[in-house]
Amino acid sequence: MRKEASDIVAKLQREGFLAYFAGGYVRDLLMKRESSDIDIATSAKPDDVKRIFTKTIDKAQKFGTIIVIQGSHQFEVTTFRNEAIYLDGRRPSQVSFTNAREDARRRDFTINGIFYDPIKGNFIDYVGGIDDVKKRVISFIGNATNRINEDKLRLIRAVRLKIVLNFQYKDETFQAIKRNAKKIQCVSAERIREEVNKILQSKSRHLGLVELSQSGILKYILPEVERLKGVPQPYEYHHEGDCFTHIYLALKSLRQDAPLEVCWGVLLHDIAKPQTLKKINGKITFNDHASQSSDLARKILQRFKFSKKFIEDVCYIIRYHMSIGQIEQMKPSKKVDFLLNERFELLLELTEADSKGTYPVNLEMVAAMKRFNKMARLQVDITKHLKDEPKLINGNDLKEIEHIEQKKYGEILEEVYDLQIEGKLKTKEEAISFIKDKYINGQ
Numbered sequence: 001m002r003k004e005a006s007d008i009v010a011k012l013q014r015e016g017f018l019a020y021f022a023g024g025y026v027r028d029l030l031m032k033r034e035s036s037d038i039d040i041a042t043s044a045k046p047d048d049v050k051r052i053f054t055k056t057i058d059k060a061q062k063f064g065t066i067i068v069i070q071g072s073h074q075f076e077v078t079t080f081r082n083e084a085i086y087l088d089g090r091r092p093s094q095v096s097f098t099n100a101r102e103d104a105r106r107r108d109f110t111i112n113g114i115f116y117d118p119i120k121g122n123f124i125d126y127v128g129g130i131d132d133v134k135k136r137v138i139s140f141i142g143n144a145t146n147r148i149n150e151d152k153l154r155l156i157r158a159v160r161l162k163i164v165l166n167f168q169y170k171d172e173t174f175q176a177i178k179r180n181a182k183k184i185q186c187v188s189a190e191r192i193r194e195e196v197n198k199i200l201q202s203k204s205r206h207l208g209l210v211e212l213s214q215s216g217i218l219k220y221i222l223p224e225v226e227r228l229k230g231v232p233q234p235y236e237y238h239h240e241g242d243c244f245t246h247i248y249l250a251l252k253s254l255r256q257d258a259p260l261e262v263c264w265g266v267l268l269h270d271i272a273k274p275q276t277l278k279k280i281n282g283k284i285t286f287n288d289h290a291s292q293s294s295d296l297a298r299k300i301l302q303r304f305k306f307s308k309k310f311i312e313d314v315c316y317i318i319r320y321h322m323s324i325g326q327i328e329q330m331k332p333s334k335k336v337d338f339l340l341n342e343r344f345e346l347l348l349e350l351t352e353a354d355s356k357g358t359y360p361v362n363l364e365m366v367a368a369m370k371r372f373n374k375m376a377r378l379q380v381d382i383t384k385h386l387k388d389e390p391k392l393i394n395g396n397d398l399k400e401i402e403h404i405e406q407k408k409y410g411e412i413l414e415e416v417y418d419l420q421i422e423g424k425l426k427t428k429e430e431a432i433s434f435i436k437d438k439y440i441n442g443q
Contacts, residue, residue, distance in 0.1 A: 144176035181216030250357030
């Protein structure tokens with residue numbers, strides 16, 4: 001990808017224009033981090049870019065951006081620009097073309113305002129970004145409040161960069177975020193979702209939760225999570241303190257590449273504890289909190305406009321995160337459905353994180369959960385053959401048996417399937433004979 005991007009820069013320079021790599025790629029290059037996107041900034045106007053390159057797409061020409069297709073990759077090539085006021089808190093009302101220095105000054109953070117010339121191999125820095133990368137600090141370019149007002153998403157982006165890069169804020173940066181946190185409500189749910197996803201997919205996701213709360217942003221984007229603060233838990237299971245602390249520790253326990261569904265599941269799995277909290281004779285209970293947390297999580301994920309499948313996956317593992325230890329008590333047919341559900345591995349990962357979300361870690365509870373999970377995985381292997389094994393009878397078979405009430409079909413089919421799983425009924429004939437004996441002759 002870098003070769004193709006460098007070819008674009010070289011071609012623009014041969015045509016007499018300035019052209020550099022820009023944005024996050026340059027920051028990551030300085031930090032020797034891998035980066036997947038390369039943006040290009042140039043003195044060439046959009047019409048010049050379209051003239052020079054044969055394969056282009058007009059993405060946002062009025063804002064100076066043309067997509068150039070080079071090989072199998074697409075690159076945003078944007079003309080150096082100044083920006084007028086942001087009327088919608090996301091895009092400038094208009095742009096005017098300018099030079100590299102002014103283009104750098106209109107960007108969000110100093111660490112994102114550095115240019116790199118891949119032909120000469122040198123960095124161009126008009127905003128002090130190189131120094132801030134070395135110091136590992138996040139700082140807005142120019143007036144922080146002005147930068148925030150231009151695009152309110154920068155509030156949460158600052159948090160995400162701090163967490164993902166393991167940087168610190170300059171003091172005035174953090175103060176500006178706190179003062180303006182309420183403005184995050186102006187940003188679309190989809191854009192906020194993408195930033196939260198990136199935080200949850202980082203290895204420091206637990207610190208991201210704290211940063212979002214301390215900055216004042218969390219109470220506006222996920223008030224349900226913020227309300228977990230101060231919610232007590234049974235001391236015999238949770239020595240770490242309130243529900244918020246439990247979520248923090250559970251997130252911390254996840255492996256770095258945990259699936260996003262599990263990350264959201266951990267974040268929201270106890271979300272209904274405030275509304276289900278009861279104290280009876282000094283004992284704390286949260287009856288039905290798993291089911292209610294699943295219902296509440298559905299509303300939250302719908303608010304963020306996740307896909308239907310993603311929502312179903314997360315809500316399922318939340319609803320059943322207390323059920324792993326109950327597998328032996330399940331009816332055979334329910335046990336098979338539970339163990340062979342496509343979300344089962346996600347569920348196991350959530351339950352392990354839940355058990356580790358204590359301080360100090362409750363080793364006995366973790367060991368018990370590992371035993372349950374190991375036993376569950378063994379039972380999955382044992383029951384896999386049942387997935388493709390046809391059921392002995394169906395509703396049509398019941399219709400052919402006289403004197404069977406239709407309202408009992410579901411109950412009968414489930415019971416017969418349970419006996420089939422247990423090996424007590426092996427043929428269709430045996431199943432029909434059992435039904436007649438119990439439901440007709442036994443009446």
